[in-house]
Amino acid sequence: xxxxxxxxxxxxxxxxxxxxxxxxxxxxxxxxxxxxxxxxxxxxxxxxxxxxxxxxxxxxxxxxxxxxxxxxxxxxxxxxxxxxxxxxxxxxxxxxxxxxxxxxxxxxxxxxxxxxxxxxxxxxxxxxxxxxxxxxxxxxxxxxxxxxxxxxxxxxxxxxxxxxxxxxxxxxxxxxxxxxxxxxxxxxxxxxxxxxxxxxxxxxxxxxxxxxxxxxxxxxxxxxxxxxxxxxxxxxxxxxxxxxxxxxxxxxxxxxxxxx
Amino acid sequence: xxxxxxxxxxxxxxxxxxxxxxxxxxxxxxxxxxxxxxxxxxxxxxxxxxxxxxxxxxxxxxxxxxxxxxxxxxxxxxxxxxxxxxxxxxxxxxxxxxxxxxxxxxxxxxxxxxxxxxxxxxxxxxxxxxxxxxxxxxxxxxxxxxxxxxxxxxxxxxxxxxxxxxxxxxxxxxxxxxxxxxxxxxxxxxxxxxxxxxxxxxxxxxxxxxxxxxxxxxxxxxxxxxxxxxxxxxxxxxxxxxxxxxxxxxxxxxxxxxxx
DNA sequence: AAGTTTTTTTGATCCACATCAGGTTTATTA
DNA sequence: TAATAAACCTGATGTGGATCAAAAAAACTT
Numbered sequence: 418x419x420x421x422x423x424x425x426x427x428x429x430x431x432x433x434x435x436x437x438x439x440x441x442x443x444x445x446x447x448x449x450x451x452x453x454x455x456x457x458x459x460x461x462x463x464x465x466x467x468x469x470x471x472x473x474x475x476x477x478x479x480x481x482x483x484x485x486x487x488x489x490x491x492x493x494x495x496x497x498x499x500x501x502x503x504x505x506x507x508x509x510x511x512x513x514x515x516x517x518x519x520x521x522x523x524x525x526x527x528x529x530x531x532x533x534x535x536x537x538x539x540x541x542x543x544x545x546x547x548x549x550x551x552x553x554x555x556x557x558x559x560x561x562x563x564x565x566x567x568x569x570x571x572x573x574x575x576x577x578x579x580x581x582x583x584x585x586x587x588x589x590x591x592x593x594x595x596x597x598x599x600x601x602x603x604x605x606x607x608x609x610x611x612x613x614x615x616x617x618x619x620x621x622x623x624x625x626x627x628x629x630x631x632x633x634x635x636x637x638x639x640x641x642x643x644x645x646x647x648x649x650x651x652x653x654x655x656x657x658x659x660x661x662x663x664x665x666x667x668x669x670x671x672x673x674x675x676x677x
Numbered sequence: 678x679x680x681x682x683x684x685x686x687x688x689x690x691x692x693x694x695x696x697x698x699x700x701x702x703x704x705x706x707x708x709x710x711x712x713x714x715x716x717x718x719x720x721x722x723x724x725x726x727x728x729x730x731x732x733x734x735x736x737x738x739x740x741x742x743x744x745x746x747x748x749x750x751x752x753x754x755x756x757x758x759x760x761x762x763x764x765x766x767x768x769x770x771x772x773x774x775x776x777x778x779x780x781x782x783x784x785x786x787x788x789x790x791x792x793x794x795x796x797x798x799x800x801x802x803x804x805x806x807x808x809x810x811x812x813x814x815x816x817x818x819x820x821x822x823x824x825x826x827x828x829x830x831x832x833x834x835x836x837x838x839x840x841x842x843x844x845x846x847x848x849x850x851x852x853x854x855x856x857x858x859x860x861x862x863x864x865x866x867x868x869x870x871x872x873x874x875x876x877x878x879x880x881x882x883x884x885x886x887x888x889x890x891x892x893x894x895x896x897x898x899x900x901x902x903x904x905x906x907x908x909x910x911x912x913x914x915x916x917x918x919x920x921x922x923x924x925x926x927x928x929x930x931x932x933x934x935x936x937x
Numbered sequence: 938a939a940g941t942t943t944t945t946t947t948g949a950t951c952c953a954c955a956t957c958a959g960g961t962t963t964a965t966t967a
Numbered sequence: 968t969a970a971t972a973a974a975c976c977t978g979a980t981g982t983g984g985a986t987c988a989a990a991a992a993a994a995c996t997t
Contacts (some may be wrong), residue, residue: 580879621838
């Protein structure tokens with residue numbers, strides 16, 4: 418084993434992974450592609466050297482040319498507000514696509530930075546588009562991934578405009594938990610790849626508030642925290658606190674002209 | 678003229694508009710399609726009876742089957758929070774697509790309701806997908822529209838987590854102004870299709886706060902307001918106040934390992 | 938291992954906006 | 968055209984979380 422540089426979430430340390438053998442393929446772009454097509458996709462993907470913590474994948478304003486799939490580690494997206502403040506717009510875990518929101522302009526609208534040692538698959542967008550011309554399944558997977566991000570963004574808008582500090586942090590933790598679970602990791606025990614400061618920034622809260630909520634959650638035995646290690650002790654109550662769990666199918670009621 | 682039912686923004690009252698003759702085609706799906714292809718697109722589009730104010734296009738939880746292009750009037754998207762409160766996630770003006778965020782699930786994740794008398798083009802998604810199979814230009818236009826919505830959402834997240842009440846309202850007004858302008862209408866004088874309540878809901882503010890900010894803006898002669906009629910008197914200062922104008926291309930600076 | 942920096946925690950104070958309450962205007966309906 | 972109901976505005980009061988300040992703990996450096 419080379420060096421102990423691979424901490425935190427780590428899926429595929431080996432550099433020469435192929436899509437076919439990648440454990441993330443069932444969450445990532447190759448979904449529903451057959452072996453042959455995956456192979457084609459594989460050919461256009463470049464596996465880059467791991468990024469060290471703090472290194473950039475791209476900067477806001479850089480020419481848009483690639484989208485990236487996180488393979489291990491984690492990435493944050495952020496923009497600069499006019500008064501020079503950083504605003505985090507997203508955290509990306511393995512199998513998630515980074516850079517989709519730059520797709521219709523010629524530069525990236527946000528920056529992307531590694532939160533820890535991180536490996537990504539680099540996908541030149543023009544070649545992905547070419548390939549998608551021949552693969553309807555790939556096309557609809559790209560659409561699905563964008564649509565999912567749209568939905569997540571709406572949820573985030575809801576959080577930011579309606580939820581209080583405790584609800585925000587509870588939502589954040591349960592959301593991370595769900596994403597870890599889907600990736601085969603424990604939904605109850607995980608390591609936060611970001612700082613309290615970054616959590617606060619993302620959730621629209623001051624660092625101090627995040628810290629206080631963590632403390633309160635520990636006192637009420639919802640979670641146990643040790644630095645960046647989090648244990649969820651009472652998932653039910655935490656989810657309850659998070660509110661609006663997921664998109665619950667509506668009971669179809671009388672519609673018609675229920676004006677205003 | 679039938680009845681005085683067509684108030685507010687109104688583009689194409691006639692029911693039998695075709696994409697080729699539609700003045701919105703340069704903003705809508707048909708962008709960059711040739712005449713022949715537009716005609717094909719036209720064939721799958723159904724022009725529905727105008728919706729009256731308060732009527733629904735679809736409900737949260739309804740089976741996802743169509744996306745809609747607004748032809749005249751306006752639509753709001755909203756979801757219900759777990760405590761039964763409404764949360765508006767978007768307003769849609771003519772030429773904008775409604776329903777894209779339901780694309781990867783089988784039900785709409787939000788509801789869509791007409792803010793005024795509104796006409797839409799109904800586009801069965803499965804048929805749009807089929808057509809997109811043959812028309813690369815259509816495909817990339819759909820992607821572009823989704824990507825734009827993603828970017829707008831990030832801007833909204835920024836607004837909700839960093840901006841104060843005045844900045845929010847200023848942003849809202851300049852944003853509307855820009856959209857009206859692009860549609861050939863005056864960027865200085867327009868009619869708000871939504872209530873103060875809905876503005877507040879969308880911006881994460883109480884009605885009272887919205888009202889007060891409107892008053893303050895009038896006192897400082899940034900705008901003149903008469904009910905839902907808005908005149909922007911000082912666009913420069915209003916934009917200034919809105920902050921982070923648009924995605925300003927970054928001056929490329931030294932990158933490397935600027936850790937944290 | 939000691940020193941330095943960064944991150945996290947906790948307490949005290951303050952303020953922007955929510956909430957409450959009432960009055961006014963505009964829209965809807967009879 | 969009056970009656971009723973929405974929508975809107977304005978003032979008074981309260982509060983959740985920001986901000987300020989400073990100590991404690993972790994994470995780097997040397």
